[in-house]
Amino acid sequence: MIDSINVPPNAFVSKGNWTAEQLKLAFYFYCQTPFGKLHSRNPQIIELAKLIGRTPSALAMKLVNFASLDPSITGTGRKGLSGASALDRETWNEFHADWERLTVECEQLRQHLLQEHGLSAQVPSARADEFPLTDFTGETRQAIIQQRVKQNFFRRAVLSSYRDRCCISGVSDKRLLIASHIVPWSADKANRLNPSNGLCLSAIHDKAFDNHLFTLSDDWQVVLSSRIKSSKDTFLREVFWPSEGKQIEMPERFAPDPSFIAKHRRTMLDSYPID
Numbered sequence: 538m539i540d541s542i543n544v545p546p547n548a549f550v551s552k553g554n555w556t557a558e559q560l561k562l563a564f565y566f567y568c569q570t571p572f573g574k575l576h577s578r579n580p581q582i583i584e585l586a587k588l589i590g591r592t593p594s595a596l597a598m599k600l601v602n603f604a605s606l607d608p609s610i611t612g613t614g615r616k617g618l619s620g621a622s623a624l625d626r627e628t629w630n631e632f633h634a635d636w637e638r639l640t641v642e643c644e645q646l647r648q649h650l651l652q653e654h655g656l657s658a659q660v661p662s663a664r665a666d667e668f669p670l671t672d673f674t675g676e677t678r679q680a681i682i683q684q685r686v687k688q689n690f691f692r693r694a695v696l697s698s699y700r701d702r703c704c705i706s707g708v709s710d711k712r713l714l715i716a717s718h719i720v721p722w723s724a725d726k727a728n729r730l731n732p733s734n735g736l737c738l739s740a741i742h743d744k745a746f747d748n749h750l751f752t753l754s755d756d757w758q759v760v761l762s763s764r765i766k767s768s769k770d771t772f773l774r775e776v777f778w779p780s781e782g783k784q785i786e787m788p789e790r791f792a793p794d795p796s797f798i799a800k801h802r803r804t805m806l807d808s809y810p811i812d
Contacts, residue, residue, distance in 0.1 A: 541645065541648075541649065542642065542645035542646060542649060544558065544646065544649055545558070548646075549588075549589050549590040549650070550590060551590040551591065554624075555591075555599065555622075555624065557624070557628070558589075558646055559589045559590070559591065560599070560624060560625065560628040561628060561631075561632075561639065561642065561643050561646065562585065562588075562589055562643055562646055562647060562650075563585075563589070563596060563599050563600060563603070563628075564603055564628050564629065564632060565639075565640070565643035565644075565647075565690075566581070566582075566585055566600070567600050567603045567604070568632075568690070568693075568694045568732060568790075568791075569690065569693040569694050569697055570600075570697055571697045571700065571789065572604065572610065572789045572790060573789075575597060575600040575601055575604065576597050577592075577593040577594045577596070577597040578593075579593075579597075582596055582597055582600070587654075588647070588650040588651070588654060589650065599625070602621040602622070602625050603621070603625060603628075603629065604790075605621050606621055606625065606626060606629045607790050607791075608792070609698075609788065609789065609790045609791055609792040610789070610790060633731070635727075636727075636728070636729065636730035636731050637687060637726075637729060637730055640686065640687055640690045640730055641683055641686060641687070644686045644690075687729070687730055690730060691716050691729070691730045691732070691735060692716040694716075694730075694732040694735070694791065695716035695717075695732055695735035695736070695737050695788075695791075696711070696714060696716060696737050698732055698735075698737070698788035698789055698790045698791045699736075699737035699786065699788045699789075700786075700788075700789065701714065701737070702714075702737065702786065703737055703738050703739040703742060704736055704737050704738065704785040704786045704787070704788070705738065705739070705742050705759065705780055705783075705785055705786075706739050706742060706776075706780075707786070708739040713739050713740050714737055714738070714739065714740075715737075715738050715739070715740055715743035716735050716736075716737060717735060717736045717737070717738045717742075717743040717746055717747065718734055718735060718747075719734050719735065719736060719793060719794070719797040719798060719800075719801050720734055720797045720800055720801065721747075728794075728797070731791075731794070732790070732791035733791045733792065733793060733794040733797070734793075734794060734797050735791070735793075736785070736793060737788070741776065745765075745777065746801075749762060749801070749804055749805035749808060750762050750764055750765050750777070751765060751777060751780075751781075751805075752798070752801050752802040752805045752806075753785065753793070753798050753801070753802065754802070755795060755798070755799070756784065757784045757785050757787065757793070757798075758782050758783060758784050758785075759780045759781055759782065759783055759784075759785065760781070760802065760805075761777060761778070761780075761781045762805055765777050765778075766778075
């Protein structure tokens with residue numbers, strides 16, 4: 538289980554203004570849930586509403602308020618509700634200023650509520666390439682759990698924004714999908730968990746992107762490196778060549794930050810200029 542957190546006594550009131558804790562958990566859920574599922578009939582919304590002391594309708598309304606603050610939503614003509622409060626906007630800005638801290642804090646709040654309601658507090662599930670938690674104890678085990686919480690949030694946020702499909706190939710089998718960092722995890726701590734620093738890619742496209750075999754233009758078109766263009770490998774030609782110049786499928790939310798894309802592109806072009 539993740540470390541516990543001190544929760545104010547009136548953090549989850551059922552009436553009156555929403556508290557900071559309720560809004561944080563609502564936004565945490567918003568980030569990881571497809572836009573089309575932000576409605577009161579969604580079983581996960583019903584479950585979360587019960588935990589935080591609000592009705593499913595009230596929670597669904599709050600989620601759509603957050604959508605009204607999301608440029609990726611409003612920029613495509615879709616609109617959330619217009620009733621976003623100053624505290625809603627503050628929550629939005631607080632997350633964007635410190636994704637890692639808020640992600641861990643929200644998971645601590647969620648685990649606290651599960652225990653308060655007599656429910657099992659789940660440890661985030663491991664990916665196939667991770668170490669089992671039973672092999673570790675104490676601080677090391679806690680650090681691994683927190684790392685999983687962070688990685689799980691980023692993956693869910695990115696995949697749900699891209700409708701669980703690779704934005705280039707259209708592959709939709711989650712076993713083959715990666716939440717790929719545009720700016721590497723190790724290179725930008727502040728944006729490790731920022732969903733706008735992610736692309737949903739198939740495993741092979743993720744590996745190629747990470748190795749700067751291709752990048753994106755300012756208008757989201759695929760730009761192949763000279764290494765791919767000069768490759769004699771039949772498989773690489775068949776997989777990558779047809780995608781050159783095609784625009785990626787854009788996400789419903791958290792569009793890739795242009796500055797992150799530009800940084801990735803500069804790295805590729807500096808290392809492997811296009812002929």
